[in-house]
Each structure stands twice: as structure tokens, then as C-alpha cells.
Amino acid sequence: MLFNFRSLFSTRNVNKISKHLVQRIRYRHGPPSETPVQLKGRDLLTLQNFSAEEIKYLLWVSADLKERIKHRGEYLPLLQGKSLATIFEKRSTRTRLSTETGFALLGGHPCFLTAEDIHLGINENITDTARVLSTMTDAILARVCKHHDLELLAKEALIPVINGLSDSEHPIQILADYLTLQEHYGSLNGLTLCWIGDGNNVLNSIMLSAAKFGMNLHIAIPKGFEPDTMVTKTAEEYSIKYCTRLFRTTNPLEAARGANVLITDTWISMGQEEEKQARLKAFQDYQITMQIGKVAAPGWTFLHCLPRKPQEVDDEVFYSPQSLVFQEAENRKWTIMAVMVSLLSDYSPQMQKPTF
Known part of the structure; x- marks a missing residue:
């Protein structure tokens, strides 16, 4: 009995139990x-x-x-x-x-x-x-x-x-994205994010968090490249719980309409090199351009977690005043x-x- 008692409260078990139990913005200075x-x-x-x-x-x-x-x-x-x-x-x-x-x-x-x-x-x-x-x-x-x-x-x-x-x-990329938008807009609540591109890991993290800030999410993805079904189900539940809008389409212009933030990412992630030609063909109408920006909300901005390829977003948008990508990278x-x-x-x- 004494041995078992000591084993239960060994350093390893105590640490393990502890771990899982505990599992420029305009600011005013103060204590x-x-x-x-x-x-x-x-x-x-x-x-x-x-x-x-x-x-x-x-x-x-x-x-x-x-x-x-x-x-x-x-x-x-x-x-x-x-x-x-x-x-x-x-x-x-x-x-x-x-x-x-x-x-x-x-x-x-x-x-x-x-x-x-x-x-x-x-x-x-x-x-x-x-x-x-x-x-x-x-x-x-x-x-x-x-x-x-x-x-x-x-x-x-x-x-x-x-x-x-x-x-x-x-997830750590999305925290940087949200800090960047908080710095730019002063608040996240009520913003409409528009994702145009692949249903990848970055989008999954947005879908699992945006509604918690009261942000709406528009998603444009070609058929066959949708995000994980369980992630989508959870995002739908969040949109109901937090009274936000989750809109999905295959049309980038529909998704961008009225959006405050246009977001994309690489179409070909590491490990998908063999799919390059098929993916380039599937995403050929998904490049973010000023033409897409015309239907977005006034004062719209652009995010990309980098590295960026020109087919994902053209130079006019990427290097424009609307682009927050380098502030996003620093964050x-x-x-x-x-x-x-x-x-x-x-x-x-x-x-x-x-x-x-």
C-alpha cells in the first residue's frame, strides 16, 4: 500500500495530473x-x-x-x-x-x-x-x-x-491573423471574412474560431477540395451559437460580396506536389484580384500566411495598400x-x- 501511494504521487504523475487539469492598438496604460x-x-x-x-x-x-x-x-x-x-x-x-x-x-x-x-x-x-x-x-x-x-x-x-x-x-497562424485585423479595424466583432482557395488546415483553424469573435465567414472552394466534414459541422454549430453567418459556395465573387477581409493561402501545400497540375486547373478561377475586390466591402483588406504564389493573388492586390501580409507575418x-x-x-x- 505504501508503495502504491508513493507511486501515485510520484513527480511524473503529479506533473501529468497538473498538466491536464490546468490544460500599435490604442491602449490605455495602467496597473x-x-x-x-x-x-x-x-x-x-x-x-x-x-x-x-x-x-x-x-x-x-x-x-x-x-x-x-x-x-x-x-x-x-x-x-x-x-x-x-x-x-x-x-x-x-x-x-x-x-x-x-x-x-x-x-x-x-x-x-x-x-x-x-x-x-x-x-x-x-x-x-x-x-x-x-x-x-x-x-x-x-x-x-x-x-x-x-x-x-x-x-x-x-x-x-x-x-x-x-x-x-x-x-492555430498559431490564425492568432497572428486576428491580431493584425484587430490592429487595423480596432475590433473583430461584426467583420466578414472571405476565404477563397483550398479547404486546408489554415481554413480549418479559421472555421473553428472566427464565430467566437462574432465574425461571419464566407468560403469559396471548388468541388472536391472542401474542408473536413467534422470541422464544417462544428463551424455550423458555432455560427448558430454565436449568431454569425457561415456561407459556402464555389463562386469567388459570391463569397467576396460585402466581405471586409479577403484571405487565401497556397493551393499546393507541402506533400501535395504530385497534385500540382490538377490543383492549378481546379483553382484557375480563384485568383484574388482587384476585380474580386470591387464587390467586397469598402475598406477591404487582404491576408495571406505566405509564402505566396502569383496564381493565388496577383501583384496588384498583394503589394497594394489593402494588403496586410507583412504586418501579418510580423505578428x-x-x-x-x-x-x-x-x-x-x-x-x-x-x-x-x-x-x-
Whole structure:
């Protein structure tokens, strides 16, 4: 009995139980704000697992860190002494750079691991990898091919796991998108987003979160390239719950009509190279141009998570004043910093909470 009691309260089990139980905007300066949101120890695999208030909190921390560090020049070593394992099965520019520079800026030490370094699930199974990394680092950010591998990694790890991209979702990209729109429009509630392109992981993350901010979503996708049916069902439930509109069509002009934000992404994701010609043919009428912008709402803007190909959006739109793509790219840094700070510390934003 004594042995079983000690086993139950071993360091590993206590950490495991703890982990799963805990699972320039116009701001006014002031004292640290009180918030009931507690994210320390949680995983971030999908925005579906986060409430509206929790996602808003992450954006609040993002804007707070950006203001304090970038605009006010403060030094905030909030993650001093902590280390982060970054696993990249797929190559990356923005995810890797924003994570490494952001974690270092906060005083921590990022450790970069490629598929050649770690062989996730090949030379060593995912369970063993998760347990080893849990003893040497404080968090894991993983960019993987299969979302299931990410879920298994999070299940076995004793430390927070962050989805740096999977075949199912790209939640940290969407946080950057929302911060960018919050900065530009001053509020997200009531905006109409228009997605024109493939039913991919980026769209899945938008569908699982936009309605939580009171945003409508118009989607134009050619037949055969629709998003996951379970994601669509959940998005429909959210649209009813949050009183927003979810509109789907195969006609880009219909989707763009009255939209505040036009969004697209690559038509050919990593691993889909063999489908290139078929995809280019299927999406040939889905390029975002000023002609499509004419039916959008006055003051419309454009987002693309990059890298971009001209067939997805022409130069006139991509380099226009309507395009927020480079501000969006920079915000990948501030939002991933907010995620890491929120999952690894008890930090409270110093700025007043914005109106979302």
C-alpha cells in the first residue's frame, strides 16, 4: 500500500495530473489587469479547445508584449532559464524564425530539431521522445505532417505542446491573423471574412474560431477540395451559437460580396506536389484580384500566411495598400510569444483589455 501511494504521487504523475487539469492598438496604460483566464500548463493543438475568452486573452497578451517590447523598448525576460524544443518535420520560415527569436527575446533558449535530428516516431517512438523532452525542456513546439502524431506527443509529454502546423490545423497562424485585423479595424466583432482557395488546415483553424469573435465567414472552394466534414459541422454549430453567418459556395465573387477581409493561402501545400497540375486547373478561377475586390466591402483588406504564389493573388492586390501580409507575418512573432508566455508563466497584461 505504501508503495502504491508513493507511486501515485510520484513527480511524473503529479506533473501529468497538473498538466491536464490546468490544460500599435490604442491602449490605455495602467496597473496589471486581473483576468480569470489561466492557461499555464495547457497544450495548444487546436483553437477548438479554447473558449472565446481564452483566445481573446492570447491576443491581449500579444498586443501587450508588442507594445511593451517593440514600442516602449522594455526588456521582459519572462522565460529566463527556460528552454523550448522545436520539432520541424516540414521546412519553415515564419514559424521557425518567430519562435526562435521570440523565445530568445523573452530570455529563454530555443532548441531546433529537424526530421534528420529527431526522426520522430522512426528511430525512437513518439512516447519515448515526449518523455525525454519533458525532462530536458519546458515546452515543445512541433510542426508535423500528421496531426495524430501531435496529439500523441501531447498525451505523453509532461510539458505544454504547441501545434506549429499539422495537416489538420495551423492555430498559431490564425492568432497572428486576428491580431493584425484587430490592429487595423480596432475590433473583430461584426467583420466578414472571405476565404477563397483550398479547404486546408489554415481554413480549418479559421472555421473553428472566427464565430467566437462574432465574425461571419464566407468560403469559396471548388468541388472536391472542401474542408473536413467534422470541422464544417462544428463551424455550423458555432455560427448558430454565436449568431454569425457561415456561407459556402464555389463562386469567388459570391463569397467576396460585402466581405471586409479577403484571405487565401497556397493551393499546393507541402506533400501535395504530385497534385500540382490538377490543383492549378481546379483553382484557375480563384485568383484574388482587384476585380474580386470591387464587390467586397469598402475598406477591404487582404491576408495571406505566405509564402505566396502569383496564381493565388496577383501583384496588384498583394503589394497594394489593402494588403496586410507583412504586418501579418510580423505578428506571428508577437502571438507565438504570447502563447509561450501564457503556457509557461503567470504573466498578466499591463494594458487595458481591448474591445474585441
